[in-house]
Amino acid sequence: MPDVLQSAFNALLEELQNSESLIRLMISTLLLILVIATSRFVLRRFIRRNIQSSEMRRRWLIQLRNILLIVLVLGLVVIWGHELRTFALSMVAIAVALVIATKELILCVSGALIKGGARSFNIGDRIQVKEFRGDVIDQNLLTTTILEVGPGKSMQQRSGRLIVLPNSLFASEAVINESYSQEFVLHTFSVPFLREHDWRVAQQKLLQLAQKYSEPYLDQAKRHFARLSYRTGLEQPVVDPRVTIQLHCAEELHLIVRLPTKEHDRNQTEQAILVELFAEQDFIGDSVLKR
Template sequence: MSGRANIAILFFTALVLILSYLNYFTDYATNYGTLVVKLIHASLIILLAYLLGAFLGNIIMERVHDTRDRYTLRKVSSIFITLLAVGSLLIVFFKETTTLIIAYGIFSAGIVITLQDVFRNFAGGIIILFSKSFRAGDRIQVDDCYGDVLDIAYFHTTLMEIREWVDGDQYSGRILNVPNSFVLNNTVKNYTRDFSFIWDEVTIMLAPESNWEKAKSNALETTNELIKDYVEHSKRELANMEQRYLLTSYDVDTKVFMQIEGDRIEMHLRYVVDPKKRRHVNDMIVRNLLEVFADESDILIGSISSIEVTKMPEIKTISYSGK
């Protein structure tokens, strides 16, 4: 609590006591009874406003550790307390309370409209805290923002950014502060809530004369050996999710899908992986598949493109000498 607030509280406390003594225990205020009572009520309102402000200020200082959120919360609470105090003072000194309430409502609405972004961010923060749509540590996407949640404050969410100019869902090194109002009108895509795995794919291009059946068998055997822990954990998580969601499939086994594309055979290898290790696992699978296929003479990686080369006709040059 600031020194100015302490002085104000002491002053209005003394003023309430003095006015109450004059009004109820002496005859000095006989001719000004109504005015004195109004002054007592007004002093009490201001005193209560200061006390409420000090109380909320202490709570904010103890509970809110982020400097920006602390500042914003104190400003918002100060505005609300001021509005309540002004409205109460108007009612004390004027009799036409209906007109005052209407005017006070219009004034309050103007303040709310002016600070609508602040209120939207605060409302979004409350929704996040109670709905638990994501938590610190989750990987989420909001519009074009991707990242891991570092902190959820009252007015903004802090993300460690991934993607942008970096491939494979790896960190870019930038910190994003996203206003919490995004939960009111945007879809939050959570990579890790309830089910902490995603499906990823590796595409291998085979030449047409390759033994694609052997390539498929080798790819499945190699990949299953590398990601068997992920498959087991993902199956357990899916079993736990059945208690909360209607699931139509539990199939997290590795799959291979074949496709003919132009002059090549495309082999799409689909598997489950921890989203935060996607690039590492992708690299591990590709390196192991390259080593396996290198030992197979009937499996050729790549495509064959026919290029027709036309031989240019021979050009004879004739030189003329003139006199």
């Protein structure tokens, strides 16, 4: 394989050196790069001056970078297309070797196309892929960068760690998007109790607190999910706060709290409810204290 690769590469170099159009192709390539660089400079200045929202500005800057990169690649293919077809036979061995050597890069680009075509998530969304969970802050053809949220699936605060995911993950793994509903989410968390604890009082208290903290924007959340259901064609979910029971074993149960909250306030809302729940009572129960 190395001898075949070397001979094919030498043949390709000889053909390029003998081509009369090599200078024209090089000039066209330089002009394309100059146009792309100038467009990038002008458009970046326009975006920075005219878009006030920092999140929206970052999203447009990233989209601009990715679009210009695609335009550059397509332009190079158009410019060098005839030459590539001319030397196709010489490039077969090189192409096979490159595919083997760049397998991971090809998988990353494929994953980027899959996630882009499926519209799995956008900048600012909270996603989970395998055990990696966090807020998306950057994405390109090869990688996606997230700020880790955790530890664990139940935590809603950032850990301070940066995770760079290869896009090849999106070609083989499921993506969980926790921000699909954008402005409002139906946030769920559980509070564990033993069967002998005073969990019935805690259940009523949790329901009151969930209603209290969701009341200021409950009507807005209902309208938001109604629009989302109309747009997606799905049945509208029940938005009102509720507390349900889940049995994990004979001695233990979990109170599952679900309430509507703003997407960026779910951690603060959960912590406020838990602090107020246990501020005046621990719900141990009289039967436990008598032991």
